[in-house]
Amino acid sequence: MTETTKKGLSRRTLLKGSASLAGLAAGSGAITGFPYVQSAETKVLRYLGTAVNEGDDISRQCLKDTGIKIEYITATTDDVTNRVMTQPNSFDVLDTEYFSLKKIVPSGNILALDAKKIKEFDNITPVFTKGETPGGKKIGGQGTAPWKVLYLEGKDSKKFATSATEFVTLIPTVYNADTLGIRPDLIKRPISSWSELLNPEFKGKASILNIPSIGIMDAAMVVEATGKYKYADKGNMTKDEIDLTMKVMTEAKKAGQFRAFWKDFNESVNLMASGETVIQSMWSPAVTKVRSMGIACTFQPLKEGYRSWASGFCVSKGVSGAKLDWTYEFVNWFLSGYAGAYLNRQGYYSAVLSTAKAHMEPYEWAYWMEGKPAEKDIKAPDGSLLEKAGSVRDGGSYEDRMGAVACWNAVMDENDYMVRKWNEFIAA
Amino acid sequence: MSEEVLQQASPGLIPGSGTARAAKPTRLSPSCVSWLQAGPMMLVFLAFFLIPLVFVVIVSFWDYNEYQLLPAFSGRGYTDTFEGCIAQLPDLCTIGKTYLKTLKLCFLVWAITLFIGFWVAYFLAFHVRSRTWQMGLSLLCTIPFWTSNVIRMIAWIPLLGRNGLVNSGLMKTGLVNQPLEWLLFSEFSVVLALVHLFTFFMVVPIFNSMIRIDKSLIEAAYDAGATGFQTLANVIIPLAKPGIVIGSIFVITIVMGDFITIGVMGGQQIAAAGKIIETRVNALQFPAAAANAVILLAITFLIITMMSRIVDIKKEL
Numbered sequence: 001m002t003e004t005t006k007k008g009l010s011r012r013t014l015l016k017g018s019a020s021l022a023g024l025a026a027g028s029g030a031i032t033g034f035p036y037v038q039s040a041e042t043k044v045l046r047y048l049g050t051a052v053n054e055g056d057d058i059s060r061q062c063l064k065d066t067g068i069k070i071e072y073i074t075a076t077t078d079d080v081t082n083r084v085m086t087q088p089n090s091f092d093v094l095d096t097e098y099f100s101l102k103k104i105v106p107s108g109n110i111l112a113l114d115a116k117k118i119k120e121f122d123n124i125t126p127v128f129t130k131g132e133t134p135g136g137k138k139i140g141g142q143g144t145a146p147w148k149v150l151y152l153e154g155k156d157s158k159k160f161a162t163s164a165t166e167f168v169t170l171i172p173t174v175y176n177a178d179t180l181g182i183r184p185d186l187i188k189r190p191i192s193s194w195s196e197l198l199n200p201e202f203k204g205k206a207s208i209l210n211i212p213s214i215g216i217m218d219a220a221m222v223v224e225a226t227g228k229y230k231y232a233d234k235g236n237m238t239k240d241e242i243d244l245t246m247k248v249m250t251e252a253k254k255a256g257q258f259r260a261f262w263k264d265f266n267e268s269v270n271l272m273a274s275g276e277t278v279i280q281s282m283w284s285p286a287v288t289k290v291r292s293m294g295i296a297c298t299f300q301p302l303k304e305g306y307r308s309w310a311s312g313f314c315v316s317k318g319v320s321g322a323k324l325d326w327t328y329e330f331v332n333w334f335l336s337g338y339a340g341a342y343l344n345r346q347g348y349y350s351a352v353l354s355t356a357k358a359h360m361e362p363y364e365w366a367y368w369m370e371g372k373p374a375e376k377d378i379k380a381p382d383g384s385l386l387e388k389a390g391s392v393r394d395g396g397s398y399e400d401r402m403g404a405v406a407c408w409n410a411v412m413d414e415n416d417y418m419v420r421k422w423n424e425f426i427a428a
Numbered sequence: 429m430s431e432e433v434l435q436q437a438s439p440g441l442i443p444g445s446g447t448a449r450a451a452k453p454t455r456l457s458p459s460c461v462s463w464l465q466a467g468p469m470m471l472v473f474l475a476f477f478l479i480p481l482v483f484v485v486i487v488s489f490w491d492y493n494e495y496q497l498l499p500a501f502s503g504r505g506y507t508d509t510f511e512g513c514i515a516q517l518p519d520l521c522t523i524g525k526t527y528l529k530t531l532k533l534c535f536l537v538w539a540i541t542l543f544i545g546f547w548v549a550y551f552l553a554f555h556v557r558s559r560t561w562q563m564g565l566s567l568l569c570t571i572p573f574w575t576s577n578v579i580r581m582i583a584w585i586p587l588l589g590r591n592g593l594v595n596s597g598l599m600k601t602g603l604v605n606q607p608l609e610w611l612l613f614s615e616f617s618v619v620l621a622l623v624h625l626f627t628f629f630m631v632v633p634i635f636n637s638m639i640r641i642d643k644s645l646i647e648a649a650y651d652a653g654a655t656g657f658q659t660l661a662n663v664i665i666p667l668a669k670p671g672i673v674i675g676s677i678f679v680i681t682i683v684m685g686d687f688i689t690i691g692v693m694g695g696q697q698i699a700a701a702g703k704i705i706e707t708r709v710n711a712l713q714f715p716a717a718a719a720n721a722v723i724l725l726a727i728t729f730l731i732i733t734m735m736s737r738i739v740d741i742k743k744e745l
Contacts, residue, residue, distance in 0.1 A: 078710035085495060085712060103495040103712060204609055210696040212707065253697070260613045260695025270582065274589050276612070415494060419711045420508060424522040427529070427699035
């Protein structure tokens with residue numbers, strides 16, 4: 001950049017129109033020492049995360065309620081982690097998944113939040129704090145389950161605490177239970193097990209995702225479902241277990257089981273909508289998207305349970321002073337109901353159920369959270385029709401779904417080995 | 429660049445400043461002018477290519493853990509990459525398989541784009557008489573670039589898919605009973621998409637070489653009794669060689685590093701050298717990614733060196 005500046009181009013021209021660099025410029029502002037010049041007028045927080053929690057409606061409402069202006073910096077899960085490692089000053093609030101913490105926390109680039117300053121902290125669903133549903137169902141803890149990485153030993157600690165402390169790594173915001181998506185119109189029979197993914201009946205019509213850390217979890221669910229092997233922890237395999245899992249997958253691949261793998265939301269929607277695949281790993285909103293195109297698609301509950309994920313907020317270590325206060329204000333606002341209801345209406349779950357409930361109509365709550373047939377038409381947050389009156393949510397109530405979680409998205413101790421094996425699988 | 433320099437470099441370029449200025453004594457020596465002309469590009473090249481490249485090589489010899497780079501000398505990036513290559517013999521290891529596949533795709537795309545590109549350029553250079561038409565038609569070749577890469581690739585799905593246009597057409601005419609699965613998410617579709625994307629990079633340099641061929645040479649060959657094929661083999665192809673080599677370098681370097689097109693069109697099931705690098709970067713294993721990048725660079729460089737052995741581009745230009 002110095003080279004370019006010498007030639008007479010101003011920083012301003014360089015940065016104009018480049019959203020990703022805008023974050024950088026603001027970040028370097030924080031380093032040079034005059035970050036709060038405008039704090040009297042506008043409170044701005046740079047928000048780095050995946051698109052799940054990000055919505056114009058949320059940022060607009062937040063500005064209205066708190067006067068905090070949110071600047072979204074959107075990236076994929078991998079890129080978010082990447083950015084925390086390499087440019088920790090380029091954001092203020094971090095929205096990331098719990099499994100990334102195993103990489104992020106040891107890097108020392110984030111600030112633990114003080115649980116005492118989070119108003120609704122005690123109302124956060126026991127899914128996160130105790131590993132059970134509000135109804136008392138025990139939740140599977142394989143993989144990087146949130147309660148294993150929720151607390152730190154001390155303010156500046158890089159170690160996860162085994163019991164509750166006041167220093168929280170990530171304040172939970174949103175989570176869901178993932179399973180396979182199917183095309184009921186093309187399969188024409190009930191599907192009830194993960195093992196169907198490798199059923200030769202669907203040869204050339206199945207798919208999983210080509211994101212190694214998640215793909216291998218789905219593969220492990222399949223291997224266990226076929227009865228070939230029982231893992232001690234699917235989210236933390238030994239080298240032998242990785243070899244075994246990849247061997248099963250490689251054999252299936254060589255036999256032509258898979259039509260394609262997918263890497264992002266749209267690819268998965270295209271595969272399913274075009275009928276290239278009839279059964280595949282899928283995310284809940286992608287299923288909704290296929291359905292909104294008028295094509296039958298089910299987010300199929302399976303008897304072995306769900307693979308779950310969860311994300312939340314933490315703060316860059318570069319944030320301090322007034323800005324830190326706004327951050328708490330923002331997190332408190334986020335948990336106060338509007339955002340939670342917004343996420344619930346998309347089929348995700350909010351971390352604080354009571355406040356979200358207060359912001360939803362009783363019939364919406366009954367459909368989304370209690371698994372009851374819809375009394376009225378169910379609308380998406382943007383007002384478009386999602387489900388007609390009378391339909392029931394896939395997988396039933398919150399209790400049924402979250403209570404049936406078998407494992408959580410994870411980063412394994414043998415992650416490096418796993419990635420190499422995954423490359424081998426793709427090359428096979 | 430100041431007017432002064434422009435004036436030095438090509439007198440008369442700045443309108444209205446011709447005679448009055450030319451009379452002034454020269455203040456900059458010619459070599460200084462050359463440096464000034466080449467300087468900006470050199471600086472850009474240095475800052476955005478050479479220096480990062482040096483970093484890539486350095487980092488490729490670092491160690492790493494889950495969340496950071498460890499700046500200590502280590503060959504781990506390389507040893508991990510070639511893991512099992514000797515133990516698995518005679519079977520190929522991951523990296524071997526990946527490069528074999530990448531080279532195969534690269535060769536197919538190169539051969540097809542060269543064949544198509546050559547004839548398109550030939551048509552443009554020798555059959556189209558008017559300059560306007562030549563320009564107009566070569567602009568037509570840029571049509572594939574009018575939409576984004578992603579849209580172009582996604583557009584293949586409704587065309588080549590199981591329920592796509594081609595398959596339903598074939599089924600209706602009764603040519604096949606079952607949809608052809610290999611049309612999409614296969615090596616065929618990868619090569620098809622790459623050819624569609626990159627033929628243009630062959631057409632332009634070859635066309636450029638061909639229009640500079642002195643037409644009287646072809647007439648002379650004709651007068652001397654050469655057949656059409658002899659003229660092509662002994663006059664046109666040798667004279668179009670620089671264009672062929674430049675086009676080939678474009679296509680080969682792009683295809684060797686490509687992982688997006690191969691990923692999307694191959695249904696993420698076909699390994700590519702670039703894909704390994706991407707997976708490593710996503711897993712925050714930068715030294716391993718850098719090591720793979722160095723290997724890819726070395727192989728690509730080797731291919732290009734071999735090609736420039738065949739034709740001395742510097743001399744031909």
